[in-house]
Amino acid sequence: MTSLVLLLLVAVAINSVTCDPLPEDGDANIHQEFEKWKLQHEKTYPSTEEETKRKELWLATRKRVMEHNLKAAEGLENYTTTMGNYADLSIEDVSPTEEELDKEFAMWKTKHGKTYNSTEEEAKRRNIWFATRTTVMEHNRKAANGLATWIMGLNHFSDLTSEERPRGGLFPRPRPTKEDLDEEFETWKLTHGKTYNSTEEEAKRKDIWLATRRRVMEHNKKAANGSVSWTMGLNQFSDMTHEEIPKGGLLPLPQPTEEDVDKEFETWKEKHGKTYDSSEEEAKRKNIWLATRRRVMEHNQKAANGSVSWTMGLNSFSDLLH
Known part of the structure; x- marks a missing residue:
């Protein structure tokens, strides 16, 4: 039922569509389009009266969709519907x-x-959940009419009041226990072949590692919320202070061929479910993605040379401007 309501409210999934002029109901083309739509979605009606009623609703939905897509074609909206x-x-x-x-x-x-x-x-939480659901439905109705550029859905916090929810709307990261952190640190040491001369030295290095880890986690929360367009990770220098990290010169970046970059972009699009309305839009987004990729690669070269203590990666926002 949730999917049914959401799909109705947003006039279905975001997709590319050609913006033809809006024909009148009497136009033979519109009748043919309605019949084709019925076949596609296996629609039948118990009477001519019911079919007439459903066709009128279908026409009203079509009108909203086409008007929205005309705006999108003129650059007044940044997505199309169908x-x-x-x-x-x-x-x-x-x-x-x-x-x-x-x-x-x-x-x-x-x-x-x-x-x-x-x-x-449970009754209290259900009431809050229902109120959240109502808010989501109302927002998605606006999205269906082109008054918002995104749709909403229910999540893990939908039974919480605004005061109870974590700030920023992010899913709370489970706070690791001391045992979890100890195990993670040991795994990191094994990965990077780390050993220390004394328990005091290891305790010192672990404190630095924890501070680096905290910065990485905080950054990645922003990345998950779309505030930044890349993620970070720990590397072999994460137990060193900024002053201790070796200051070697950058190694030359390997220059991928244009074919390699095209393949990488296509793989990234597939991974994050990215589609674009036109070849011009795709070219624009690819240029932004390339600029983000370049910053990530340059940063990771610094990480490889010890100039910084974390690495970066591309994410689902890498084709967007800040």
Whole structure:
């Protein structure tokens, strides 16, 4: 039911579509388009009256979609929409019953591993969840009408009040125990062949490593939230202070061929589910991605030479400007 409502509200998935002029209902082309849409989505209706009603809803959805895509073609919107399986339905048609909401809430609890200490606590959390769900639905209705450029969904925090949620809207990283950190440090030492002359020296190096790790984790939280377009990682210099890191000159960056870079970009697009509305948009995004990639590579050369104590990587925001 959640998927049904979301897909209706956003007039289905973001996709590329040609912006043709809006034909009148009497146009033979629009009738043919409706019939083709019915076949595609296996739609049948019990009566001509019902079909007429559904066609009117479909036409209204189509009008919103085409008007939005005309704006997108003129550069006034940065995404396009197209018609989907629910284009002949109204919001009222898919308003869930109380039983359906209970089932949806139960599925959400299972997905996020939610349990509560009492029936009273569960009732309280369900009410907050339902209020969050309503907010999500209302936002997605705006997105369907082109008034917002993103859609929303329920997540792990949907049963929490705004005061209870972590700042920044990020999923809370489970705070590692001392045993977890000890194990992680030992793994890192093995990976980089680290040994120390004394327990005092190891304790000192571990403190520096922990401080480096904390900076890396804080940066990667920003990356997860889209505030920066790359991630960081620990390397062999993460137990050294800035003054101790060797100051060797940078090794020359290997120069990939244009074919190599094209292949790398295609692999990155596939990994992050990236598509673009036009070849011009793709060229623009690729140039931004290349600039981000260059910064990441230059930083990682510094890391390889010990000038910095962490590495960077590309992520899903690497084709976006700051």
